[in-house]
Amino acid sequence: MAQQHLEPTDPSAGSGPPAPPGTVPGRGTTTDVTVHTRAAPASAPAAPATALAACDAEVLARYLRAQATEFLRALRQHRESGTGPNGTPGPHRTAPPSGHGDAALALRRAARRISGTLHTFQSLLDTDWAEGMRPELAWLSGTLAMEHAYASRLERLLDALHRLSGPPAAAPRAVADRTTATAPTTVPPPAPAAPSAPSASLAPAPRAAAQDRGNLTVGAAKAGALLDRQLTLARTRAHSSALQALGSSRFHAVADKVALLASEVPLRPAAAPADLRPLAAAAHDRLTDAVAALPLVAAGSPYNAQALVHGLSPDPAPHPQDAPWHQVRLLLRLHRYAVEVLAATPPGNTGEAASNGEPADPSDVLLLTAGDALSRHRDASEAAAAAAQAARTPRIAPATAYALGVLHADQRHEVEAARYAFQHCWRGAPVRPA
DSSP, X not given: OOOOOOOTTOTTSOXXXXXXXXXXXXXXXXXXXXXXXXXXXXXXOOOOSOOOSOOSHHHHHHHHHHHHHHHHHHHHHHHHHTBOTTSOXXXXXXXXXXXXXXXXXXXXXXXXXXXXXHHHTGGGBOHHHHHHHHHHHHXXXXXXXXXXXXXXXXXHHHHHHHHHTOSOOOOOHHHHHHHHHHSOTTSOOOOOOOTTOGGGGGSHHHHHHHHXXXXXXXXXXXXXXXXXXXXXXXXXXXXXXXXXXXXXXHHHHHHHHHHHHTTOOOBOGGGTTOOSHHHHHHHHHHHHHHHHTSOHHHHTSTTOOGGGTTTTOSOOSOOGGGHHHHHXXXXXXXXXXXXXXXXXXXXXXXXXXXXXXXXXXXXXHHHHHHHHHHHHHHXXXXXXXXXXXXXXXXXOOHHHHXXXXXXXXXXXXXXXXXXXXXXXXXXXXXXXXX
């Protein structure tokens, strides 16, 4: 089932604090933890002791220019690769060239960061320009992300079906051994295969594949086929939409604006001496307020079954209890981008520092861990919704409907596990303000 991916600009993202205006359908691929019980801190923790050398508008302008340059670089790399909107081969290629598979991902990542930064620090930028730029970047990021979202959702559901079907049955070796023992020893060994029959060596492969498919019950196999048809069709439509978007005048207008942003950031005249830290602290406060509204105490109890509430509701709409968690994921992303601006740290430097032997910033690791848990929460929630939507298909066999029901319950348990992981991460080491 096609589901809308919310961006930090969606006011209907959840019941938490009001979200900024705008909507992005699609997932941000790329970021978004693991959750224990303890009372929420009465007040936000103090800011880190490390002081930044400069937190004025020039830091913001430098960050936006860097992200705009990354956007243009990814766009050029994507066009030179000749691939589809998500790294798939183009019409004249059999496979994407090496090193260009992540071009679309980098394009969406840069678009999200520019959009999120414009939202957090909008008071320092030209209002008309920022309000016109942000929804366009959200539209682009969401449109490019939908194809990858459907593909990963199908892979997740098929893997879950195989996992729930159990390991393959063991071969009856005892019977084979007895047959071999009672066979006469005077029988000569079978003659080797003739070299003119190369297909004989390929014969075991189809039998092995058939045996793997046979591990699924009839209901699970039909459920997988139904999900494959529905999500592949949705992915094909998303691919066509992304291709149309990349060739539209709307996209070219966005690319032109980003190209201008790479050379000049439209700051307000009075923004030069402004301090960025109060605006970043406001993003942190919105995050903590949204987390305070979550049922973290219930999420801190493993196997609490809260995610299964209303699981048999006839309403095809997504679970309303998931919306506040999705909103927290978006606010956490905004907070992380604000921290990147203040630290003037390009995305991904945390991993590079760790690989160079330098200790990673614990707060950065915490943000990434929390975002990863909330991303798993979103993925499991959307996968459960897709299984429920498939189960509503008319005239399916009872065994197929049963398999889809088990699959839906399994993904709702994954939702619960992601909430537990986030609660453990948040209570164990609360996110510090910028």
